[in-house]
Amino acid sequence: MGLLIQGVWHDQWYNTGDHDGEFKRSASQFRHFVTADGSPGPTGDGGFKAEAGRYHLYVSLACPWAHRTLIYRKLKGLEKIIGVSVVDYVMKEHGWTFQATDPADDFVGDQQLNHQFMHQVYTQADPAYSGRVTVPVLWDRKHNTIVSNESADIIRMFNSAFDDLGAENLDFYPLHLQDDIDAINERVYQDINNGVYKAGFATTQHAYEGNVRKLFAALEWVEELLNSRRYLTGDELTEADWRLFTTLVRFDAVYVGHFKCNLKRIADFPNLSGYLRELYQMPGIAETVNLRHIKKHYYMSHETINPTAVVPAGPDIDWLEPHDRN
């Protein structure tokens, strides 16, 4: 794990020392938007028009943020027009790499730029880049640069910008639900999506306790919401659900043990566990979930948390068990 400083790679772990043992996620720096006509989006510059074959997505199958973008690429039917490159699951002194630890993973590699390391993709976009080298990244082959390294923005682009190019007619951010989605996203992001990291990367008891309690209070809140609602905002499946899904699907396999989020498992919440299975069982979704990469990534990459890099065998989860939600 490391970062780029003025385009030079430095191997260093997250610094929690300046924040009382709290993990602070840094803001994404490439914030342009692909739009149907190339006009500027909510942030960044214009000039990124939706075109078949022009954009390429870099992901880790382990990463919950990158996973959102893979789900959208699948559900919106964008696989033929947006290529993808997958990094290896081990992220250590070189950060994300394109060298497969397991030779059977022939899908690991940089299909677009042929680099060895993800940080080279960043320095190709900006030779003086300073900051973390994160996935996902949406690459523009035309301008030879990064459009965005913010998953929340990339899924909004995938949701609508490619609709004239034959994308599936599905809208996960419909106008009438946008306020509800934004409000739910905010708490889910702070306390659940990022909450598991804030608990897991905390380096003081105090920081850990505060974050793990908030996380479980938020899970109880969602459990309660799902008593009366099929999905987070009601009857329609939206962006809010997919953003929660990628954390839930990793929870019992990784966050309970590795990140010490162990007050309960998702399996112990009747609504959340049925809801998780319902989403998992939707067409195309299971193909985006690689629990081998997920488990190996966390347990083998975070040396300060799991120095032996031993990966636990369980839990044994039956994803295809009926979800009983209707």
Ligand SMILES: N[C@@H](CCC(=O)N[C@@H](CS)C(=O)NCC(=O)O)C(=O)O
């Ligand atoms: N805000 C970003 C966060 C992405 C992110 O933090 N990705 C992690 C992987 S799960 C990463 O690449 N971390 C590498 C690092 O921080 O050095 C997004 O949602 O796109």
